[in-house]
Amino acid sequence: MDTTSAVVIEQILSLTELCAHLHVSAQTIYDLRSQGRGPRGSRVGRELRFRxxxxxxxxxxxxxxxxxxxxxxxx
Incomplete structure (x- = not known):
């Protein structure tokens, strides 16, 4: 096994965590994203996740x- 290469996985935030961090509602994030002004995110299953x-x-x-x-x- 090669121990010289390390895999770094970036921290991911759930929608709930992002909203708590920004002190905004989930609807605010949804609205910003629908207007093209929100943070880029990806769906993992049914949930939005944000790097x-x-x-x-x-x-x-x-x-x-x-x-x-x-x-x-x-x-």
């Missing part, structure tokens, strides 16, 4: 977009 890296990238995009909207002197 932590995807959630972080989504939050970063939201922060950047919000920063552009609120830049002083910009309309």
């Amino acid at each position: 932590v890296s995807e959630v972080e990238a989504w939050l970063t995009r939201l922060e950047q977009d919000d920063g552009l909207k609120h830049t002083p002197g910009r309309r």
